[in-house]
Amino acid sequence: MIVSPPFLFFLVWLSVIFLYMLGLSNVLQPLKAETIYLIVGSGVLLILGWLAARFWIDGLTLKRRFIDKEKYFDVFTCGIVRRRIKFVVVFWLFFTFLEIVIFKNLPLLSALGVGPDMRYTEFGFRGLHGGLNALYFVSIIYFIGNFFFSRSKFSLVIFLLLLIWPFLLMQRMMIIAVFLQVVFFALIVNQQSLNFRGYFKYFIYFLLIILVFGYFGDFRSGREHILRLADLTFTYPEWLPSAFAWVYLYVTTSLNNLNFSIEIFQDPFIFPVELLSRVLPSFARSYIFNVFNYEAEVELVANAFNASTVFSSMIHDFGYVLTPFLFFIVGFILFLLVFKAYTSPQYLLFWIIFLYSIVISVFSNHMFHLVFWFEALFGFYLFKR
DSSP: OTTSHHHHHHHHHHHHHHHHHHOOBTTOOOOOHHHHHHHHHHHHHHHHHHHHHHHHHHTTOOOOOOOOHHHHHHHHHOHHHHHHHHHHHHHHHHHHHHHHHHHOSOHHHHHTTOSSOOOTTTOSOTTHHHHHHHHHHHHHHHHHHHHHHHOOHHHHHHHHHHTHHHHHHTOHHHHHHHHHHHHHHHHHHTTTTOOHHHHHHHHHHHHHHHHHHHHHHHHHHOHHHHHHHHTBSSOOOTTSOTHHHHHHHHHHHHHHHHHHHGGGOSSOOSSOHHHHHTSSOHHHHHHHHHHTTOOOOOOOSSTTOOOOOHHHHHHHHHHHHHHHHHHHHHHHHHHHHHHHHTTOGGGHHHHHHHHHHHHHTTTOOOSSOHHHHHHHHHHHHHTOO
16 A cells, blocks of 8 residues: 555655654644645545546446556566667766766765865756756666566666765765665565565665665764754754654654745745746746746745745645645546556656655655656656567
8 A cells, every 4th residue: 555645645744744743843833724724635635536537447446456567577678678778877877977077076075075075066067967867767767677577686786886876976865766766666566465574674774764864964964963953852862863853853844834834825826837847947947937926935934944845836836725626636647647557667657756756745846846757758768668
C-alpha cells in the first residue's frame, strides 16, 4: 500500500500533523481551522479523484495489481534502451565536466578548503543544470533497474559511482531525491514479495536519509546553530545527533509557515500562475509574472525557516477553499498514469516522481517542478520499445 499515492499522502500528512501537535518547539503556533480544512480536504479529494478514475477504468473490481515484470525485464535489458542510455550518460558527463572546468571547483571540495570558494547555489549553468539533473535521475533509475532485472555488476558499479555526484555538490535535496526515488523503485518492483521485514529494511533506509540530511546541516551550519534556532521546549540530549532536530524543524516549520500565512490569500488568481511558473523556463516565467503583476506573498514565522509546502504555491493561485478540488484532478490523472505503469515502464517515472513528490510535499511543491517533469518525459522516451 505504501506505493499507493492516496495512502502515502495520508500517511505523510497525518504524521506531520502528529509531530506538529507534539509542540516540541516554541516556534510552532496552534493550527488554524483553515489549515486543517486545506490538508484534510486535499487528501479526501485526492482519494475521490483516484477512485473515480479507478471506477472509470475497472468498474467495481477490487483486484490488486502488480507490475508486469516480464515486460519490465524486456525493456530494462533491451539493446535499444541500452543505446539510448549510453547517449544520455555521455551527454551528461560531457556537460558536467564542462561545468566543473568553467566553475573551477566543486562545493564539497570548497567546503573542505580545497580550491576557490564555490557554494552549491552558484554551481552549474543556469537553465542547463536543471536539465542535466533530470538526465542524472533518469540514469540512476535505469542502472538500478538494469541491475535488478539482469544482475549486471557493471550497472551496479555505474549506479554506485553516480551516487557520489550529489554529495560532491552538497545538495541535500538532490541526495534525498536520489535515495527516495531508488527506494520507491525498489518498493514498486518488489510489491508482491514485500513483508514486514522488507518494510522494516526500508524504514532503516529512511532513517539513514534523515542522518545524512542532518549531518549535512551540521557540516554547513553547525549543531549549536540549529539547536538555538529551534527554541526547543525540552533539553536536547547530547547523545542524539542534531539530524533529528533538523528534520523535526523542517517538517513542522513548513506547515507552521503555511498556517501562519494562510489567511493572506483571500484574493487568489483562480489561474495557475504560480504553478505554471514552476514548469516553465525562467524567461517564460518572468513574462507570466509581468502579465499578472505577480509577487510572491509569503509571511514567515521565523526568517531562519523559509521552507514551504506543496499547498503554499497552490493557494497563491486558487486560495485555500478551492485548492483541495485541484487534488481531485491530480488524483484522477495520477491513477491513469499508475494504471499504465503496471504494464509499461514508459510511465514508471511518473509513478516514482509522484510518490517522491508526496513525501517532499512537506517541504516544497515538486509535483509541479521543471526538473522532475523533464525527468518523467526523458524516462517516457528512454523506456519506449
